[in-house]
Amino acid sequence: MKKTVLNQLHKDLGAKMTDFGGWEMPVEYEGIITEHKSVRKNCGLFDVSHMGEILIKGKNAGKSVQKIITNNLDKLNDGQILYTPICQPDGGIIDDLLVYRLSLEKYLLVVNASNIEKDFSWVENHLLADTIVENMSDQYAMLALQGPASRSILTKLITADLETLAYYSFINEKILKNKVIISRTGYTGELGYELYFEPAAARTIWQEIMAAGEEYDLKPCGLGARDTLRLEKLYALYGNDIDEQTNPFTANLAWTVDLEKDDFIGKQALIEIKKNGFQQKLTAFKIIGRGIARSGDKVYIKNQKIGQVTSGSYSPILKQGIGMAYLDNEYTKIGAEIEIKVRNRKLKAKVVKGPFV
Amino acid sequence: MSIKEDLYYSEDHEWVKETEDCLIIGVTDFAQAELGDIVFVELPEVGEEFDKDDSFGVLESVKAVSDTFIPVSGQVIAINEELEDNPELINEDPYNKGWLIKLDPADDSELDDLLSAEEYAEFIEEE
Numbered sequence: 469m470k471k472t473v474l475n476q477l478h479k480d481l482g483a484k485m486t487d488f489g490g491w492e493m494p495v496e497y498e499g500i501i502t503e504h505k506s507v508r509k510n511c512g513l514f515d516v517s518h519m520g521e522i523l524i525k526g527k528n529a530g531k532s533v534q535k536i537i538t539n540n541l542d543k544l545n546d547g548q549i550l551y552t553p554i555c556q557p558d559g560g561i562i563d564d565l566l567v568y569r570l571s572l573e574k575y576l577l578v579v580n581a582s583n584i585e586k587d588f589s590w591v592e593n594h595l596l597a598d599t600i601v602e603n604m605s606d607q608y609a610m611l612a613l614q615g616p617a618s619r620s621i622l623t624k625l626i627t628a629d630l631e632t633l634a635y636y637s638f639i640n641e642k643i644l645k646n647k648v649i650i651s652r653t654g655y656t657g658e659l660g661y662e663l664y665f666e667p668a669a670a671r672t673i674w675q676e677i678m679a680a681g682e683e684y685d686l687k688p689c690g691l692g693a694r695d696t697l698r699l700e701k702l703y704a705l706y707g708n709d710i711d712e713q714t715n716p717f718t719a720n721l722a723w724t725v726d727l728e729k730d731d732f733i734g735k736q737a738l739i740e741i742k743k744n745g746f747q748q749k750l751t752a753f754k755i756i757g758r759g760i761a762r763s764g765d766k767v768y769i770k771n772q773k774i775g776q777v778t779s780g781s782y783s784p785i786l787k788q789g790i791g792m793a794y795l796d797n798e799y800t801k802i803g804a805e806i807e808i809k810v811r812n813r814k815l816k817a818k819v820v821k822g823p824f825v
Numbered sequence: 826m827s828i829k830e831d832l833y834y835s836e837d838h839e840w841v842k843e844t845e846d847c848l849i850i851g852v853t854d855f856a857q858a859e860l861g862d863i864v865f866v867e868l869p870e871v872g873e874e875f876d877k878d879d880s881f882g883v884l885e886s887v888k889a890v891s892d893t894f895i896p897v898s899g900q901v902i903a904i905n906e907e908l909e910d911n912p913e914l915i916n917e918d919p920y921n922k923g924w925l926i927k928l929d930p931a932d933d934s935e936l937d938d939l940l941s942a943e944e945y946a947e948f949i950e951e952e
Contacts, residue, residue: 484861499916500887501862692861692888758865760885782864782887811890 472517473609473667474674481688489582489707491518494690503693504784507656508825511615512689513677516662517670520584521608522577522591526599529573536594536733537567538716540726544569549636549651552724553716554590555734559741560712561719563587564704566653568638576604580706594733609670613677614660614697617684622650622661624680630661643673655694657701657823696781699790702752702822708763709750709778709792718746718794748775748794752822753806755789759815761808767793768807768814774799777808785825789815826949827854829920833936834945835896837878840920841939847902848936851924852884852893852915855949860886863912868904868925875899877935882925884915893925897935903927 469492479485483494494515496503506512524532534541539552550567563583568576579587588603595601613622619630626641628650633639638651646669654660665673678686695705702720704710710719715738717725727739755761761780766773780791799806804819828834833841838856842849857863865885875881880892881901904926907914915923930936940948 484858495888496861499862501864696887760865760890762890782885784887787864 470518472515473670474515474517477671477674478515478688483688483690486691488518488691489580491581493518494688496690496692497688500690500692500696501784503687503689504696506685506687507615507658507689507693507697508785509616510684511613511617511621511681511686512656512693513674513681513686514612514614514689514691514694515610515674516612516694517609517667518581519610520579520581520587520603520605521664522579522584522588523574523602523604524577524591524595524599525574525602527573528596528599529575532591532594532596532599533567533575533577534729534732535596536591538725538732538734538738540729541567541569542729546571547637547639549638549653551636553710553721554587555715555738556712557734557737559715559717559734559737561706561710561714561716562590562712564706564710564721564724568649568651578610582707607666608664609667609673611663611670611674611677612654612656612660612694613663613681614654614656614689615658615686617681617686618658618660621677621681621684621686625676626650643669643676646673648673655703656697657703657825658697696784699779699781699792700783700785700823700825702792702824704750704792705779714750714794715741715746717741718748719750745797747796749797749800750778750792751775751795751800752820752824753791753793753808753817754786754820754824755791755808756805756816756818758789759810760789761791761793761810761815761817766809767795767817768809769799769805774806783824789817790824795819826858827920828942828946830942832920832942833896833939834942834948835894835939836948837894837896838949839893839896841896841936842924843936848897848899848928848930849924850896850926850928851919853945854919856891857916857919857923860884860889860891861916862887863915866908866912866915866925868908869901871901871904873901874931875901884912895928896939897928897930898932899928899930901926902929
């Protein structure tokens with residue numbers, strides 16, 4: 469199994485470790501609920517060094533990126549970030565990722581850990597002339613500092629004014645002489661920052677942040693809380709809610725597709741999908757009463773199967789089962805009552821408008 | 826990981842405490858730690874009868890769901906009603922406040938098939 473540079477530190481902290489797409493990662497330290505609430509109320513620190521970084525540079529770097537992403541790169545200035553899917557010619561989602569505009573001829577793609585190799589060869593195969601691509605994933609460690617206290621904590625460690633750092637923007641900074649990219653992004657729906665730096669600096673930076681966060685009750689958080697936090701905000705998880713069999717329209721990601729921009733991979737298919745409509749839609753649901761639906765559970769109305777759960781867990785804030793499912797369009801109205809087969813019985817659930825929190 | 830001396834244990838990670846008038850059954854510290862934060866608990870009705878190794882309840886944590894298996898045949902004479910509103914008692918205090926059911930055993934000799942604290946410690950070491 470692959471390990472991040474902080475693997476031993478997590479074990480020393482008593483983390484329970486899990487296999488996450490081939491990576492041995494901390495799933496929890498103190499407990500998912502404690503960590504989850506800590507991020508909503510104070511702050512949490514996550515090691516997300518398993519994420520991949522792909523650098524595209526050269527005269528046609530911008531055009532190359534524009535050709536593979538569905539969102540529009542023209543929205544970006546230097547120091548800004550774009551969330552976007554990349555799609556196959558048939559509109560199926562290859563990955564969802566962040567594009568960092570380092571300069572007009574230099575872009576960093578931050579991609580899902582399980583897709584690094586796939587994304588890298590996709591980019592390599594669709595690169596325009598005078599452009600190079602490098603897989604930088606081993607050269608970056610990454611931490612996510614998330615929660616209302618994140619700004620106060622980080623401010624203690626850097627000189628820049630974080631008040632002026634807008635959502636989906638980044639700056640180059642230093643923490644104890646180590647170069648750090650600080651970006652105002654995250655996967656929790658809270659005020660938060662993601663930090664990229666050399667793996668050799670990871671232990672120092674982790675410890676500096678933990679020390680600075682002590683007065684704010686900062687807690688190390690694992691992937692367990694990361695999952696429940698993103699689910700409460702209805703953020704899609706690649707491999708669960710989106711994959712090559714789904715497209716941005718069925719996945720509620722229409723806002724990340726710009727059909728007006730010049731040709732990009734998947735454009736024709738996505739135009740067709742938009743025109744002809746689609747059968748199923750990724751839909752938020754809440755369990756009525758007790759119980760938790762999990763990924764793979766089937767959804768019914770009366771005895772007719774109408775879809776399948778792609779993410780299901782427990783909301784520590786609502787104290788009930790929540791999730792997302794692909795449901796046949798006619799059953800996705802807010803308030804519709806559905807049934808989900810969980811193990812040997814059917815739980816009642818209701819279609820709701822997200823996010824949950 | 827705490828294991829209490831004076832209890833019997835099953836390989837399904839339940840503990841059994843012998844009292845004068847009944848058996849008290851719960852899950853071990855190892856089991857609660859493996860499950861993580863428990864958020865829903867399903868227990869049987871008082872009066873239900875089970876054969877050894879039957880599933881008698883369900884523990885659901887944020888990440889996983891797990892059946893509980895009865896280590897000894899018998900009839901349920903009480904359930905821990907506190908757990909309905911405070912399932913976290915199982916995580917916090919698995920051997921006391923987190924008990925699951927009280928059982929009137931059908932056959933006391935079934936206790937002999939269970940593990941001692943020492944044997945259980947060895948068993949989880951190997952798992």
